[in-house]
Every structure is written in structure tokens, then in C-alpha cells.
Amino acid sequence: MTEDFKDQLTEADGSKSQSVTEMESTDFGSISSGGHPDTFIASPLPPEVSHYGSMSPFQESIQARITQEVERKRRAGVFPPTFERRLRDSFERLVPQGGGTSREDFRSLFRSTDRAAFMDIDVPIASNRRGVSKLKKVIRSLTAWYLNYLLQQITNFSANLMQLLAAMDLRIKTLENRIPPQGRAVGSSIAIPISEKASAYVSGELSNLPGRSIVTGCCSSNVLTALFTTGADVYGIDTDETLLDQLQQRGLDVRLASTLEELENVRPESLSCVVLQGDYELESISKIRKIIDSAASAVGAGGKIVLVTHRPELKLEDRRSIIAIDLAPGHLMHRETWEELLCMVTPKLSLEVREGNNAFPERIIIATKLTN
Structure with a gap:
């Protein structure tokens, strides 16, 4: 295997190799002639695609065919509303804890955030290499005062932030109690x-x-x-x-x-x-x-x-x-x-x-x- 990664970039038919500097982008930008990856020259968008996400005529035709097929299947009873309801309920049950918008999801996420707000500057120094543990111990001792200074400020910020979230939760809960729950008859x-x-x-x-x-x-x-x-x-x-x-x-x-x-x-x-x-x-x-x-x-x-x-x-x-x-x-x-x-x-x-x-x-x- 060659050590130069550029030699591994070949065309799909396995013929002549093509270096990075010789490749031209066919997307919405191109690599500069000097081959520098940090120099990106923007190319204009294709005429059928706008900055606002409008679809090309081909995409519109595909979208129209999809819409017609969905409407046909709906009329044929393939997707009855009761099935859609069960599907929605199944998705809601499968949402990871803390990933939804319910009250219990918020409480779970609040507790995990509160636990994550704790920081420990007592870094581990164990090592399988000879002498490395002693070196880590010396570095930890020399930087302890610096890390402790930063930790105090971060801890104060985290504590105030959690208190702010708790106060906001209380105010939002008060508003939620005045609003009828969704799905109520x-x-x-x-x-x-x-x-x-x-x-x-x-x-x-x-x-x-x-x-x-x-x-x-x-x-x-x-x-x-x-x-x-x-x-x-x-x-x-x-x-x-x-x-x-x-x-x-x-x-x-x-x-x-x-x-x-x-x-x-x-x-x-x-x-x-x-x-x-x-x-x-x-x-x-x-x-x-x-x-x-x-x-x-x-x-x-x-x-x-x-x-x-x-x-x-x-x-x-x-x-x-x-x-x-x-x-x-x-x-x-x-x-x-x-x-x-x-x-x-x-x-x-x-x-x-x-x-x-x-x-x-x-x-x-x-x-x-x-x-x-």
C-alpha cells in the first residue's frame, strides 16, 4: 500500500490515478488551483436550485408523484387514522427519557444536568508506564491552585444556573396548570x-x-x-x-x-x-x-x-x-x-x-x- 494518500484516489473505472490538486468539485464549491484545502472558492448554485430551497422541475415532478401516491393509498384505506394514532403513540413511547417535551422528560433532564454540573479537579494519576505516575502527580500538585481557582468560578456559575432553571420551571409549571392538557375531551x-x-x-x-x-x-x-x-x-x-x-x-x-x-x-x-x-x-x-x-x-x-x-x-x-x-x-x-x-x-x-x-x-x- 502506498504511503501517499493522494495516490489512492483513483477514478471509478480503476484507470489513471488522480491527485487532489487535479480534482475539481462538481458540487457548490471547488478546491483552489493550489490544492490548499483551506482555500475554498464558492461556485454559483445551479440555476434550478435557489438559496431558499425551491425545488427543480424534476424534484417537483417527483414530489407530485409521491403526493398522488400517498393520496391514493389514503383513499384506499392503507393508512387509516387509527393506525396513524397508534403509530404516533408508539413513537412517543420510544422517545428516550429526557428527549421529549413532557413534564417527566424535563425532570429527568434537569436531574442529569444537575449531576453533570459537578466538576472534579482531582485528576487520576495512575499509569502502566514507569515514572509516569510520579510525573502526573507533580503536574497535578503544581497546577492544583490554578484549577481550583477556575473550579470555584465554574461551580458558582453552575449553581446559579441550576437555581435559575428551577425558578423558571416553577413559573412555567404555574402556567401549565392553568392550561387544559392536550387530548382532553x-x-x-x-x-x-x-x-x-x-x-x-x-x-x-x-x-x-x-x-x-x-x-x-x-x-x-x-x-x-x-x-x-x-x-x-x-x-x-x-x-x-x-x-x-x-x-x-x-x-x-x-x-x-x-x-x-x-x-x-x-x-x-x-x-x-x-x-x-x-x-x-x-x-x-x-x-x-x-x-x-x-x-x-x-x-x-x-x-x-x-x-x-x-x-x-x-x-x-x-x-x-x-x-x-x-x-x-x-x-x-x-x-x-x-x-x-x-x-x-x-x-x-x-x-x-x-x-x-x-x-x-x-x-x-x-x-x-x-x-x-
Whole structure:
């Protein structure tokens, strides 16, 4: 074997060897003509790749084929929502202790950090070589005062840092105790079902809308089913995997996800319509603002955001809906409040409000995005 590592770099066909100085980079940079590895000359990016991560036409075609295949398998029932739920739960159980975001994970990580804050300057001096142990002992004795000086400062910093983390943990725990835990059956999307007349009105308004649409809280109404029968490019999301399984068995494209989670993962300006219904209006004001802002980012110019809301004076008789509304983080709001909230989040919306009255009890707000 040659001792020069450059002689080992040969072409793939085993022919002439090629030194480092003769090689040229075909990536986004090249080695300088002098062959110095610390001198890197940047080359321009290929024309189909931008600094912002946009895909080339070939990559877009591959992504489109993947998306179509996933949608086909979803409609075929290969990935039922109950399976997605079990898969998520399995991943959460397999997360290493301290690697997650739960309270127990934080406690485990806090304890391990507290133990790691201790430092020992009494370095070991044992050695298998003759005389090395004595040499290490002399070096340790000569540097002990220096290391001890540094250790005192590091220990003081570590102690104050751990006290700061403990104080922050206490303050965050106080806030967490005031917020309902995730997954609790409060404000469920089926707590306030949408009437048949309201579902028919919404689906009629959106039946001829081009482009892809999303129906949130799809288990609380028949909007998704009505749009699907017209041939519209639409899919629905909800958090009730049992009802989602039933919709998927009927050939509908459904996803197991919360409203905010899905809207934040959608590519900007990729949708023509977002239908907001179900549990979103029982969320806190801050979360509703995030949902509306994410929906406004997801639709392009001319796109629509349809909000199906209920009036505060709504009277419900079933026990589940009454409990859900009383225990929800938010509350039902008036028309003027919704209009003000939409204008506060983004001024790029043109609002049209349809009060149900005798036709249907819901209030439907259609916000059209004027510009991007």
C-alpha cells in the first residue's frame, strides 16, 4: 500500500490515478488551483436550485408523484387514522427519557444536568508506564491552585444556573396548570354539530372553487362529503380517529391532525380555500389568532377562508355539548368580535357575513384574500 494518500484516489473505472490538486468539485464549491484545502472558492448554485430551497422541475415532478401516491393509498384505506394514532403513540413511547417535551422528560433532564454540573479537579494519576505516575502527580500538585481557582468560578456559575432553571420551571409549571392538557375531551369538534342547512350552504358556495381545499373539523358536518361528491380537490382533518376511519372507508381523503398543526405544515399560498369549523371557536383567543393567520398564509390571492361560527346565545340541550362549552379554553363570540379579530390578524381580507336566523342557526363568515 502506498504511503501517499493522494495516490489512492483513483477514478471509478480503476484507470489513471488522480491527485487532489487535479480534482475539481462538481458540487457548490471547488478546491483552489493550489490544492490548499483551506482555500475554498464558492461556485454559483445551479440555476434550478435557489438559496431558499425551491425545488427543480424534476424534484417537483417527483414530489407530485409521491403526493398522488400517498393520496391514493389514503383513499384506499392503507393508512387509516387509527393506525396513524397508534403509530404516533408508539413513537412517543420510544422517545428516550429526557428527549421529549413532557413534564417527566424535563425532570429527568434537569436531574442529569444537575449531576453533570459537578466538576472534579482531582485528576487520576495512575499509569502502566514507569515514572509516569510520579510525573502526573507533580503536574497535578503544581497546577492544583490554578484549577481550583477556575473550579470555584465554574461551580458558582453552575449553581446559579441550576437555581435559575428551577425558578423558571416553577413559573412555567404555574402556567401549565392553568392550561387544559392536550387530548382532553373538551371542546371536541363534534360537541357543536353543524346543521344540514349550514353544511349545504357552505358546500354550495365552494362547489365551483378551483384548486385544493381543506375542511377542518370535518367530522362535525357534511361539508367534506358534499364537496367530494362534486369532484372537488378537497381533504379533511379532525382529531377523532374513529369517525375519520368511517369517512376514509367511504373513499374520502382525511388526515388525523389538529387544525393549527395542519395549517402550519401547509405550503404557503397552496390552497384555494380553508373551511374552519368545529372545535377551533372554543380555543383561546391567542390560538384562534394563530389559526386564522396560518389559514391566511395557506391560501393564495383570491382564496377564501370560511368560518362556521355559533352565536353566544346558542342554547344547547345535550349534556356533552354543554359541558364542552363550559370547560373550553375559549367561548363563543359575537359577529363584531369575529370581524375585529380577522382585521387584527390580517388586513388583506374582504369579509362577507351570512347570519343564519331561520335558515340555519350558525353564522358563516367568508373572508376572501385580496393580495399576498
